Amino acid sequence: MTDDLIVIGGGIHGAATALEATLRGHAVRLIEQFDHLAQGTSSRSSKLVHGGLRYLEQHQWALVRESLTARRRLLALAPELVELIDFHIPVYRHSRRSPGLIGLGLSLYAVLGGLDAAARFTRLPSRHWERLDGLATRELRAVFRYHDGRTDDHALTRALMYAACRHGAELQLEEPVRRIVLHRQGVDVVTEKGSYSAHAVVNAAGPWVGSVLAAVTPIQKAPPIELVAGSHLVVAGRLSQGAYYVEAPADGRAVFLVPWASGVMIGTTERRFEGDPSRVVPTPAEMDYLRETAAAHFDPRHVDVSQILSQFAGLRVLPRGEGDPFARARDTRLLLDRHEPPRLVSILGGKLTTHYPTAQRVLDALAPALPQRRHRELASIDPAPEAFAGGPLRPW
DSSP states (O other): OEEEEEEEOOSHHHHHHHHHHHHTTOOEEEEOSSSSSOOSGGGSSOOEEOOOGGGGGGTOHHHHHHHHHHHHHHHHHOTTTEEEEEEEEEEETTOSSOHHHHHHHHHHHHHHTTTOGGGOOEEOOGGGGGGSTTBOOTTEEEEEEEEEEEEOHHHHHHHHHHHHHHTTOEEEOSOOEEEEEEETTEEEEEESSOEEEEEEEEEOOGGGHHHHHHTEESOOOOOOEEEEEEEEEEEEEOOSSOEEEEEOTTTOOEEEEEEETTEEEEEOOOEEEOSOGGGOOOOHHHHHHHHHHHHHHBOTTTEEEEEEEEEEEEEEEEEOOSSOGGGSOOOOEEEEOSSSSOOEEEEESOOSTTHHHHHHHHHHHHGGGSOOOOOOOOOOOOOOOTTSSSSOOOOO
């Protein structure tokens, strides 16, 4: 039996693509190398469904607008999985960004978000600063409050795949791909356990995207990419007023502090990574960087960096380049094979927030190679049962 589409990779983009394909009426098979979904970056992110406020500095207006639109959709479809929380931006005398610049950026953010309630911001009066979870107030000039989304990325990925399976998708775990052959009739995918045929294939392998491309015949020419690690710590403490977006004293980079599970998550760093993507972990230097950033802004009674509850690191796929990875563009790139119509799409990069528009672009690119089917609408995205494709859901 020939499938319409084979998706390789059980992260957020693979699950989203599988779901979108089933909604378009296609017969879909998702193949994942590990025994659970979301074993790479999609369980090691900053847990934020955010509009990309910091991308305004890179003039990526379209990406911010797309992110805010995607966030609005998720808040409506998945209220049990995605919630809107308050974010705070403190501005000090030594901050690299002035209150005027922050206010201008937040105003543009609100405009790109359609000026709805979720996209608006306020400037907190100084009399309210003492309520902000032990935030340092010495030389504090202003505090802005806006809103962004938070999710359990692992649970969201599982929910998308569960919805795809309910619409007919097949999920195969613990099945590494060994070879992909493109031909005029479609594609053949050979794994450790068997071989499968389809009209088209999607390489949604995240940090393993290059390894999957290397298994394709005929040889695919890929643009130069690199893996960039982002590390996080979860420390003891409690943030009752929401999340915070602060500048690292060392270099002025943006660092998030977000309420997570029974503590406070601090992230993220950015460093080039080489090696096995499954073995990425925070380095001692990154842990010191994150602890020092948090300690510079918060009283230890609220954020105790001496008690590390957990730590993790994820990988981003970025175009190879010189200089600080923090300044690189975050656009998701689609690499198509040279067939006409294309049979293979590889997803390079990507954001948790924009998984849906990415899936749409992937399916639009492959539409000429896929049979015409009847489309269906998605009413909601519900949490997956605990027994579905992985371990238990983690609480906020």
